Amino acid sequence: MNENNIILEIKNLNTRFDTPDGEVSAASEINFSLKKGESLGVVGESGSGKTQIFMALMGLLAKNGKTTGKAIFKGQNILGLPVAELNKVRGVSLSMIFQDPMTSLNPYLKVSRQMTEVLIEHQGMNKKAALEKSIDMLELVGIPEARKRVHMYPHEFSGGMRQRVMIAIALLCEPDLLIADEPTTALDVTIQAQILDLLQDLKEKLGMSIVMITHDLGVIANMCDHVMVMYGGRVIETGSVSSLFTDARHPYTQGLLKSMPRIDGNHNEDLYAIPGQPPNLQALPKGCAFQPRCQYATERCHQEQPTTTYIDENRTASCHQLNAVTACHPMNVVEGAL
Structure with a gap:
């Protein structure tokens, strides 16, 4: 494998949580790598540990969680980085779409505020330029009348449209790697297909890598190059x-x-x-x-x-x-x- 082409390499990653009943092992001895432009499907039943790997990667574990091992992203081990350093990576070259957009979007802020802040903070844009890029991204993910809707609150969007807004926010800085955690779980079948087609199209347009976390092997079959099957916090099978x-x-x-x-x-x-x-x-x-x-x-x-x-x-x-x-x-x- 050409190491220069690897964007993410996980080495001996272990994630543990301290609980009143003792230590819980959510992910054990995880090893895998992902090349630039490729997509990896991570599949398993609920509780298999698939999400916790990537929450650890993003520095978003609960306070009682701890991780050992290495997560080398673009040549840098990002596990355990100070928050200030990690913020230079996450949301910029590494982004994540979460399962439920209503708990990920701030219900008290207009979409325009939530999008422009990302660009102002990470790319140093002024408010006008950030707003224009936000509108462009909403149009790219298929939001109709984006120039009008950008000034709406999250509750004014349907479930499918909120998920598109989440994707737009994740893609604002054109990340090298997008992690999608069950991005279509709460959506009806028609909207699911639209979201998956959108991700596939954006992957090709932007040349980014994707990790798709799901329990649905049908999604994996249509979206991914490689599969990693998890059970009981461990990887039990991998392959194309x-x-x-x-x-x-x-x-x-x-x-x-x-x-x-x-x-x-x-x-x-x-x-x-x-x-x-x-x-x-x-x-x-x-x-x-x-x-x-x-x-x-x-x-x-x-x-x-x-x-x-x-x-x-x-x-x-x-x-x-x-x-x-x-x-x-x-x-x-x-x-x-x-």
Whole structure:
């Protein structure tokens, strides 16, 4: 891999939270890299730890959280940077879109104020120039009558339009890396498709890298170059979208793929669901975290945490039973949903 082309490299990242019931491990031994212009999908059920990795990266962990390891962004380790130094990076060359725009946008300030402040603070623009660029960005993300709407409050926008405003704010300084945390969760299907098309279009226009955090493998299939599957705070499988969707190796990944609804399937069949429930990060089972739900689990799985196995240069999986797991070609299962 050409190191000069890598925009983000995470090395042995661990995120912990101190709670009244003891220390909780939200993300353990996370390692991955992302090249310029590429997109990475981070997928897993709620509580898998996928969001906490990037909250740590942005310096936005709760006060009881702490992180070790390295997050090298454009050649600089940004983990643990003083706030003044981190503010030169986040919102400028590194931006994040959060799940709920109503909790991310200030309800008491007009959109114009929230956008122009970013440009005045980070790019030294005067108010007039900042307003014009804000209007241009709102137009770019598809806000109609942007010159009028820029002076409205967040509650005066629909859910889809608020999400577009959030994207516009995240893109104001034309970041090199955009982290999108479940950006379409609260939106109806039509608006979801519009937002995803918009992100893909902006990625190509601006040449930026994207991390897409989601539980929806259909989004990953349409948006991303690579996939990182998480379970119980750990990475359990990685690979290109094409290789993972056509030849998933980890039983959990296979279960996620089989759980996707098909638009051309037998409507009399029940939708597949992975048995059991995701683990409680405060009380992870011994050995492999997935073993209570896995049909292939053996005594070794109950006792030992699996290590990462390289299937090939660009593919990894963490499973004791890789040779025993039935080969799965789930593209046939999900092709109707893509």
